[in-house]
Amino acid sequence: MLLLPATVTMSEARDARAMLAQALKREPESTIVVDASGLQQFDTAVIAVLLECQRLAQAWGKGFTVRHPPAKLSALAKLYGVDALMRLEGAGATPA
Numbered sequence: 384m385l386l387l388p389a390t391v392t393m394s395e396a397r398d399a400r401a402m403l404a405q406a407l408k409r410e411p412e413s414t415i416v417v418d419a420s421g422l423q424q425f426d427t428a429v430i431a432v433l434l435e436c437q438r439l440a441q442a443w444g445k446g447f448t449v450r451h452p453p454a455k456l457s458a459l460a461k462l463y464g465v466d467a468l469m470r471l472e473g474a475g476a477t478p479a
């Protein structure tokens with residue numbers, strides 16, 4: 384399971400994406416699970432980071448799930464119309 388950093392804003396997005404991409408390469412599981420429970424400060428950049436990670440996982444033939452998203456993250460995904468693209472599970476996830 385991969386962990387999102389506590390802060391992912393435009394300022395941290397590039398580093399967060401690079402860190403997650405490296406971790407994705409090393410992850411042996413067939414489904415990549417990202418734990419978002421520690422995410423405290425974020426903006427829309429986190430959506431872009433997660434969608435890019437999901438794209439990379441799919442390119443490598445792996446599934447991708449985000450667990451325990453804060454309610455604000457689920458709301459942002461829905462607002463931007465990408466909630467159906469992202470697999471959000473637990474905590475603040477909105478039911479499909």
